[in-house]
Amino acid sequence: SATCTIADYLLERLVQLKVTNIFGVPGDFNLGFLDYIEDHPKLEWPGNCNELNAAYAADGYARVKEGSLGVLITTFGVGELSATNGVAGAFSEHVPILHIVGVPSTAQQRSKPMLHHTLGDGRYDAYHVASKQFVKADANLTDKNTAAAEIDRLLTDCVVNGRPAYLMLPTDIVHERISSKRLLTPLNVQPPENDPESEDFVCDEIVKLVDAADGDVIVLVDACTIRHNVKDETLALLEKTKFPVYAAPMGKTAVPEDYERYGGIYVGSISRPEIKEKVENAKLILSIGGLRSDFNTGNFTYQIPQNRTIELHSDHTRVQYATFEGIGMKRLLPKLTGRLQPFKDSAKLITVPKFTLPVPDEGNETISHLWLWPRVGKFFKAGDVVVAETGTSSFGILDVPLPHGAVFLSQILWGSIGWTVGSTLGAAIAARDIGLGRTILFVGDGSIQLTVQELSTMIRTGVKPIIFLLNNSGYTIERYLHGEKRRYNDIVNWKWQKLLEVMGGTEGETCQSYLVKTKTELSNLLDNEEFAKADKIQLVEMIMPMHDAPRALKVQAELSGKSNKYVA
C-alpha cells in the first residue's frame, strides 16, 4: 500500500488545511525538513529574520486565514525559545499555530550527548517541559508508528481549540516512511456536536429570557467570535433577529462595521457615552465570544449585571448565573437563530445610532490623535486588513469605523509590542492568498524597534503593506501610565526614511518612504491615488506630539492608576 515520509505526511496535512506559507528560521536540526518544504509545489518558505518575528508572522497569518492555521519552524533550544513569547501570545489570544521544532535524532535523544543548543547538563526535555505552559497539545515524534496519529491529534487540537500546539521533530524521523492511508480522510476540525438535550434546554432558557425582555436585547461580539470562527453564524443571527450589535475592542470587525444595526465599540466606562448608555440599558445582553480582559473592558467597568447576561463561548454557555459546560456556540448559534427570529419586530423598534467619526476641525496643523484617527478612517477601503500595535495606535483605532469586509488585528489581551511587524508580514501574505485588500499597519516608533528586521522579509516576499509609523519620540503610552518625563521612556530617533532602503528595498521602485509633519501633508498623501494603490511597500513617518494620546487611552490610564498601586 502507499507510503510517504513523515515529513510529507505532515506537509500534506498542512496543505489540506489550506496552509500555503510556513514561517521560521533554519537551523541544523531542521534543515532536512526544510528540504521537503522547499521542494513542495504548494508551499512557500518566506524565511524570517528571527524566530520571534516568525512566530508573530504565523500568528498574523492564522488570524487572517480563518479556519486554517499558522505554522512556525524553529530549531532546538536557541530557535524555539526565541519564539516563546510569540507562541504564548497566540495561546492567550486564541490563535491556532503549530510550532514545529527540529530536534536531535531519536538516537541522540536517548544517548544525550552534549550537543550545541543543549543546556550542557543532559536535560533533553527542558524546552518541551517549558513549552507545555503555552500550548494546548504537544508531542515529541520519536516513534514512527504513532507519528501520523500524533500529527493528526496535534493539528486537530490546534485548529478546533484555536490554540498553539508544539511538535518536536527529530532529525531522523523526518525521513521515515509510513503508510499514507490516513491522508485520504481529511481531518475533522469542526468543534464537536453539543449534547442535544442540554442544547435544547439552553435554547429554551434563552428564549424565555428574550421573551421576558420583550426583545430588548443587544448582542455584544468579542474576540472569540472571530477566533472561534462564528462570524457567519453570528451575522445570520443578527440579520434574522435584527438585534442591535456592538463590539468589544477585541471583537472589532467580527461584524462588518458598516452593518446597519451595528453601533460601534463598547468598552465599559471608556465607551463613547451614547454607546455606553445603549448597551448598559438593554434589558438583556447576548455576549458572543466574550473575553473580559482589562483593556478589553475599560478596566473591568462593564455596568451589566450578570442576571441580564447570556454568554456564548466556544466550549460552554452561561445563562445568567448558570453554566452549561460543553455547549459550544458554533453549534448553538444556528439553533438559536431559528428560535429567536420571531422577536425581530420588537427588536426593530430599538434604534442604533450610526457608528461614525467625523473629522474635527482643530484649526491647526499638528497631527493630533483627535484628528488622525477619523482622517485615516476616510482612507480605508473595503477588504483592507488593518493592524494596530499596542500603544496609542491600538487605542486610537477603536473609534474608527472600518469599511465592509475589513479585518482588524490587534493584540489587546497579550499586548506584546513589536508583534504587529511580524504579524503584518503574515497577515499580508494571508491576505494575498485569499484575495483581501491592502494591509495597513499603525505602529509606534518604540514598538517597531523591537522587531524591525521583518520589514526585510516583507520586501523579499513582495507584500506591500502601508506602514504608518507614529513618531512621537518614545513610549507615549507608558508616559501616560507612569514616568511621564522619565528617560526610560525615551528612545533613539531613527532615520526612518532610509529604513526600507537599508533592509533591501529600492526607494522609488520597490519601496517608498514619506515624512509628514502636518495635517495638510498627511491629508494630501492620503488623497494621492498612487499612494492609495499600495503597489509597493510604503512607510509613512508621521511626526506627532510626545504627550498626546487618544481619548480612550487617557481614560484607561486613569482607570489603571486607580487599580494599580504601582502606577499611582
Place this chain on the structure above:
Amino acid sequence: SATCTIADYLLERLVQLKVTNIFGVPGDFNLGFLDYIEDHPKLEWPGNCNELNAAYAADGYARVKEGSLGVLITTFGVGELSATNGVAGAFSEHVPILHIVGVPSTAQQRSKPMLHHTLGDGRYDAYHVASKQFVKADANLTDKNTAAAEIDRLLTDCVVNGRPAYLMLPTDIVHERISSKRLLTPLNVQPPENDPESEDFVCDEIVKLVDAADGDVIVLVDACTIRHNVKDETLALLEKTKFPVYAAPMGKTAVPEDYERYGGIYVGSISRPEIKEKVENAKLILSIGGLRSDFNTGNFTYQIPQNRTIELHSDHTRVQYATFEGIGMKRLLPKLTGRLQPFKDSAKLITVPKFTLPVPDEGNETISHLWLWPRVGKFFKAGDVVVAETGTSSFGILDVPLPHGAVFLSQILWGSIGWTVGSTLGAAIAARDIGLGRTILFVGDGSIQLTVQELSTMIRTGVKPIIFLLNNSGYTIERYLHGEKRRYNDIVNWKWQKLLEVMGGTEGETCQSYLVKTKTELSNLLDNEEFAKADKIQLVEMIMPMHDAPRALKVQAELSGKSNKYVA
C-alpha cells in the same frame, strides 16, 4: 533602626557586587522600579530595543565583568518570555545573570484578574514555572518579611554558581520598607571551602599521577576556567609548575595567548596537527574547567583516555575514573600549585611550539578565510575584547593568537545566532567600566539580522565597538552542514553602509561605515591609525565568497555529517 525600600535594598546589593548598568525594556509592571534605577547615582539604564537583546547584553556584561553579574529587567509575560532564549543561553554557558521581572501586585496575584500580558485563563504562575527550567534559583517576592533574605539567596546562588536567577518583583513590593541592616554585611559569593581531608586525599592522588608521568603533564584550560573565575589560580599553577598549557575553544584567553608555555587551541581531531600530537601524547592531562560539548571537542574526538586524565571542575574533581564530589577547583588549585611545583624541572624539558598564525600569500585579492583571520590577528591589541558570532567567525577566530590581556567571547555551546550583537553592547559597557581596550565584533550577515536593532543602543550609550561584518551572502555555515544551494540559506542583502546612520548615528561624526572588497582594501583599513583608534562606532562590511569557510568549520561539518543522519 535604619530602613529602606525593597527596591533600594536590591539595588544596593547589586552595587555592592559592582553592577553599574542594568539592561532591559520598560513595561507597566516594572516602571515603578525603574524610577529607583534612574534616580540611583551609581546605576545606568542603557535601555534596550527588545528583551532578547537585553538578555544578551546582560550576558556579555557578566562575561567581561568577572566576579560580578549581569542584570536584566523585563515586564510580566511579554517581556520575560522574549528573553527566554537569552537566559537559557546564560544557563548553558555558566553566566551569572539576574532576571528581574516586574509582575502584578501581590493583591492581583491573589485575585487573578484577566490583566493584559496574562494567558487569559487565570494562571499567574505559568511564566515562573517555565522559567525554572533555565535558572539555578528563583523567587516570587510576595512577602516583605522574607524579601531581603530571598534577594540575598538568589544573588549568592547566581554568582557562586555562575548561572542565571529569576526574581519576580510585584509592583507593590517594590516600595515596601524593610530593615537595611543586612546590607552592612556584604554577600559572600566565594565558593565554599572543600572538606580538608578529601581535599588532601585528592591532592595526594594527583601528585602520585604526576610523579608517575615524570612531569610529562599538559594543562588544558576550558570554559569554566573563565566562567568560574579561576584564571588567576590557573596562571599561578602554570607559572610555578611550567606545565605546557593548551586551551579548548571555550577556554580561549583563559590563559593569555602570548604566555610562553601556551601552545594554542586543542579541539580533538580539528586541532592543528602539531597541537593534536602534543596534547594527545602527554602522559597526563590536567583539565581545568572542562566542558565537553560537540563544537568544543571537535565533535567528541578527544584521543585522551580517561586513565591519563585529571579533571578539575567548579564543584567536583575527577581523577582517572574516580569522582570526588564537592571538591571544587577554586580552593583546590592553590593547594595543588604548592604540591606540584617540584615537577617544574622535568616539565621545562617539554617544548611548546609557539602558537602563531602567519598571514599566507594567496596571490589574489579575494578576502578568504585563510587570509582574513591571520590578517586581523595582526590588528588586535593588548586588552581588546574580541567577540565572535556562531558561524564562520567563531570557527575562524580560534586559530588566531590574541594579544596579552585580550578577552575572547563566543557562544560555542549554546550557539544562538544574533547573540553577539546584544552581548557586544554589554561587553563594551563592561570593558569601559573596568578599563579594557576596544571591543571588536565579528558577525555574519545572517546573524546580525536577528538582533540588529541593538546597534542603536550602542550609539545611544556611546560605546565604540568595531564591527566586522562578514558579507558572504547568507548562512554559509549552514551551507556546509546541509543545503549548500538551498534558498532557505539565502538572506536579503541589506545596505549595510547605511545601517548605523539609520539607527541614530551621524556618519563621519558619531559613526563610520566601510566597505572592503579586497585584501588590499582591508589591509589598508587595518593599518589606518584613525580606524584603529576606535573613537566612534565603526562597521566594516567585508565582501567574502559565499562558499568559503575556515579550515576548522570544514572539518567540523564533515564530522557532524558522520554522526547525524539528518545532515548526511
